[in-house]
Amino acid sequence: MTVPEPVAPSVPPVPPADPAGVRAVSGNRAALTLLVVQNVVSAVLMGVGAPLGLALLGAFAVVVLVAFTAFRNTMNALLRDSRWRTPPAWGVALAAFALAFLASRAFVLAFVTLVPSSANAVPQFLSQGADVWVLLLAAGLLIPFAEEVAFRGLLMRGHERAAGFTVAAVTSTLVFSLAHGVPASVVGIIPLAYVLARVVQHTGSLWNGVIVHALNNTIAVGLGTLLAGRLPSDPERATELLKNEALRLPIAGGAALFGTVVLVVLHLWLTPKADPQERSAPGPWLSGAFVIMLLFGLSAGALTLPGVAQWVTDLRGALR
Numbered sequence: 549m550t551v552p553e554p555v556a557p558s559v560p561p562v563p564p565a566d567p568a569g570v571r572a573v574s575g576n577r578a579a580l581t582l583l584v585v586q587n588v589v590s591a592v593l594m595g596v597g598a599p600l601g602l603a604l605l606g607a608f609a610v611v612v613l614v615a616f617t618a619f620r621n622t623m624n625a626l627l628r629d630s631r632w633r634t635p636p637a638w639g640v641a642l643a644a645f646a647l648a649f650l651a652s653r654a655f656v657l658a659f660v661t662l663v664p665s666s667a668n669a670v671p672q673f674l675s676q677g678a679d680v681w682v683l684l685l686a687a688g689l690l691i692p693f694a695e696e697v698a699f700r701g702l703l704m705r706g707h708e709r710a711a712g713f714t715v716a717a718v719t720s721t722l723v724f725s726l727a728h729g730v731p732a733s734v735v736g737i738i739p740l741a742y743v744l745a746r747v748v749q750h751t752g753s754l755w756n757g758v759i760v761h762a763l764n765n766t767i768a769v770g771l772g773t774l775l776a777g778r779l780p781s782d783p784e785r786a787t788e789l790l791k792n793e794a795l796r797l798p799i800a801g802g803a804a805l806f807g808t809v810v811l812v813v814l815h816l817w818l819t820p821k822a823d824p825q826e827r828s829a830p831g832p833w834l835s836g837a838f839v840i841m842l843l844f845g846l847s848a849g850a851l852t853l854p855g856v857a858q859w860v861t862d863l864r865g866a867l868r
Contacts, residue, residue: 569825570625575706576837578619579698582611583727583841586694601683608690615697626701629825631748636755641747645760647814648743649767654807656736661800663732680773688766696757699724699741700748703838708749709829713820716833717745723838726845730852734845739811740764746818 589610593603615623626632699720707716721741725734740760748757820826 568625569629569709569829570622570702570705571829572706572710572831572833573835573837574619574622575702575704576833576835576841578615578622579703579723580837580841581618582615582694582698583844585614586611586691599677599679599682601679601681601686604686604691605682608686608694611694619702622702626697626705629701629705630752630823631701631705631754634751634753634755636753636759637751638759640751641756641759642763644743644747644756644814644818645763647810648740648760649764651739651743651807651810651814652736652764654803654810655739656732658800658803658807659732659735661796661803683773684766684769687769689762692761692765693758695724696744696754696761700744700757701754704745704748705825707833708823708826710827710831710833712827713749713823717742717749717820719833719838720745723841723845726842726849729845729848731849734849739807739814742811743814743818746815746820749820749823750818752821752823 586607590603590607593606594600598606703723704716704720707719721738721744724741724744725737728734728737744757744760747760748754
């Protein structure tokens, strides 16, 4: 009597990686260009008198135009990618946002407690009148969408294909955080940026990054507008408690510890999802465009430091 051989369970075939997917160098170049365009256009529009909301709305329109003209092939590769086509997981996105928001604010509190003067340099996205609603639309939804496409869609996807998930999560977090310039902002953005990277890798959907990013920006803009004029106008009064030497280290240490614990929990939870695109195009991910983005962020941050800002002011006065 012959015993039939066991039949191995059928395994669904893994779809092959798209050989024409987002490449690391082209993703870096596109992300850098879109970052520069967004900052330059918004600065120019504000320079000619446009309110903040309208300036950001105009910047978004130009970014979209540049993305689909100058980087048509790279954008088409993203549109074919599974990250773009996979629907969001709202429960995961909302939970990740809540934890990331807590970690981000905890790190900001720790930094501002240790360096009270840094609170004065944090940019405030405020407006008034009808432009408030335009600002909520632009800064709360459209700009986060554009930045997710640039950093988690183009730059990070290219780095994943070249060097893997871990490198891509770290590099996209670093360059996105530094792009915000102000040290206190960078400290708060780092945990949020890391969660944005990991939630996209965990779920396989770029849309979850958009949800988390949009919620963060909308709440920041909404709270800033709501509290405008209700807090002490003198920054020294607002940070008076943080200058208490007896409370400084306990507050900073407790906030940093809390933020670290939350971030570790997020890291352990948001394990990357298996993806045939990972390391499907091995090669260099570090390019001139990536280095320029890093230098851009470092330079912007340095200009907010009191000593550097005073030196620039003195230099301008000497050149006049």
